[in-house]
Amino acid sequence: MADCGCxxxxxxxxxxxxxxxxxxxxxxxxxxxxSKSDKMGQLKARILNSFRSDYKVEPGLxxxxxxxxxxxxxxxxxxxxxxxxxxxxxxxxDAWIVVLDTKGINVWCAAxxxxxxxxxxxxxxKELSLDRIVDSKKVIIPQLGAAGVSGHIVEKETGFKVIYGxxxxxxxxxxxxxxxxxxxxxxxxxxxxxxxxxxxxMEVSLISEKVWLFxxxxxxxxxxxxxxxxxxxxxxxxxxxxxxxxxxxFSGAVLTPALLxxxxxxxxxxxxxxxxxxxxxxxxxSIQSSLLDNYFIFxxxxxxxxxxxxxxxxxxxxxxxxxxxxxxxxxxxLAIPLYIIASSLAGLCLxxxxxxxxxxxx
Amino acid sequence: xxxxxxxxxxxxxxxxxxxxxxxxxxxCPSRVFGFIDKKAYIIDRNLCIxxxxxxKNCPHGALKVDSGVGCAAAQIYSLITGKEPTCGCDGEESxxxx
Numbered sequence: 001m002a003d004c005g006c007x008x009x010x011x012x013x014x015x016x017x018x019x020x021x022x023x024x025x026x027x028x029x030x031x032x033x034x035s036k037s038d039k040m041g042q043l044k045a046r047i048l049n050s051f052r053s054d055y056k057v058e059p060g061l062x063x064x065x066x067x068x069x070x071x072x073x074x075x076x077x078x079x080x081x082x083x084x085x086x087x088x089x090x091x092x093x094d095a096w097i098v099v100l101d102t103k104g105i106n107v108w109c110a111a112x113x114x115x116x117x118x119x120x121x122x123x124x125x126k127e128l129s130l131d132r133i134v135d136s137k138k139v140i141i142p143q144l145g146a147a148g149v150s151g152h153i154v155e156k157e158t159g160f161k162v163i164y165g166x167x168x169x170x171x172x173x174x175x176x177x178x179x180x181x182x183x184x185x186x187x188x189x190x191x192x193x194x195x196x197x198x199x200x201x202m203e204v205s206l207i208s209e210k211v212w213l214f215x216x217x218x219x220x221x222x223x224x225x226x227x228x229x230x231x232x233x234x235x236x237x238x239x240x241x242x243x244x245x246x247x248x249x250f251s252g253a254v255l256t257p258a259l260l261x262x263x264x265x266x267x268x269x270x271x272x273x274x275x276x277x278x279x280x281x282x283x284x285x286s287i288q289s290s291l292l293d294n295y296f297i298f299x300x301x302x303x304x305x306x307x308x309x310x311x312x313x314x315x316x317x318x319x320x321x322x323x324x325x326x327x328x329x330x331x332x333x334l335a336i337p338l339y340i341i342a343s344s345l346a347g348l349c350l351x352x353x354x355x356x357x358x359x360x361x362x
Numbered sequence: 363x364x365x366x367x368x369x370x371x372x373x374x375x376x377x378x379x380x381x382x383x384x385x386x387x388x389x390c391p392s393r394v395f396g397f398i399d400k401k402a403y404i405i406d407r408n409l410c411i412x413x414x415x416x417x418k419n420c421p422h423g424a425l426k427v428d429s430g431v432g433c434a435a436a437q438i439y440s441l442i443t444g445k446e447p448t449c450g451c452d453g454e455e456s457x458x459x460x
Binding site for chain 1: 437
């Protein structure tokens with residue numbers, strides 16, 4: 001590592017293309033180009049939770065183009081996707097990037113947690129002796145970092161003025177051309193159909209880990225007979241339940257987020273419940289199975305699966321850009337007791353059904 | 363623009379403390395603030411997402427908001443375990459948000 005002066009590991013990265021000399025030593029020079037593995041990384045980070053949780057770059061200082069003491073300083077998180085999007089937008093422009101240690105979390109979430117925060121920024125500015133590198137005495141922070149950074153405290157402690165850039169890195173060029181001013185559009189968080197679709201694979205991927213437990217549980221429950229576990233019952237009766245289970249996941253984690261603005265009511269839990277109930281009804285009409293004629297089974301399905309859809313839709317508040325913690329807490333007060341009551345009643349119905357079946361056999 | 367539940371946000375603004383620096387207008391991601399007669403004003407408080415950026419960046423302490431993790435999974439996790447709300451963004455839990 002000593003040969004290029006960069007911090008550990010970065011020398012081997014594809015996006016490090018050399019180094020530039022600065023008053024504090026050699027700084028890794030990076031490219032705005034995305035390699036194949038950067039593109040694959042973006043895809044995997046959107047789908048695989050295990051990959052996303054460990055998709056990091058080394059915190060520290062990086063050089064884009066051939067920056068000097070008059071170049072801009074951009075601040076980013078050390079989640080690699082955040083960093084990649086920033087370096088792509090900066091391109092070959094001469095600039096410095098300060099990467100904060102946000103434990104591999106994106107700017108907004110890290111700002112909420114405080115890791116993209118006032119203290120971390122102050123310590124990085126001091127640690128890197130940023131005052132020896134640039135004369136401008138200002139750092140440009142993505143606007144969504146503002147929830148973690150007190151600009152006036154950073155300025156008081158370091159002398160560096162904090163300037164808030166646009167929400168999205170794609171607006172950086174326009175922002176600079178506008179004389180470092182973000183217009184209304186650049187200062188708002190978009191949440192279009194496409195923005196929501198991008199988030200869906202991760203939702204589904206996180207749930208799929210739990211869906212396996214549900215499937216195994218259902219197969220055992222329906223297969224369990226006085227003689228032991230019977231495959232016919234497990235697959236034919238359990239199968240019907242599994243179809244409803246997958247449907248409710250689809251309704252809550254895919255359909256509700258995608259159709260969010262078009263579903264009535266503001267509450268996410270209600271939106272998800274409505275769509276869930278609708279999907280269940282459609283499915284009840286179209287599936288031909290004698291199992292559904294049973295009163296207990298019918299009730300259990302109508303009670304439980306819309307609740308699953310509701311819960312998953314409610315979880316999407318974490319992905320949305322316009323929900324507040326007070327709103328989420330208010331929804332919880334109503335939703336959680338109802339979830340518990342509906343699930344318990346559904347469980348009771350299943351037990352009653354099982355007793356009914358066993359009694360007819362014994 | 364989509365709106366969440368009405369009349370729930372905890373945003374409080376003390377107009378007398380405002381010195382008109384417009385920092386809140388810069389940092390708010392939800393266009394909650396407007397500016398008139400050298401002071402900020404709240405256009406629509408129901409747009410507030412309680413991110414806390416305005417409170418953090420108001421040098422004069424004119425703004426207060428109970429900010430927090432606005433994610434159901436995190437809040438439910440906190441309710442069950444009694445720990446701080448966390449949504450698995452840091453890889454400790456695997457409920458999915460952000």
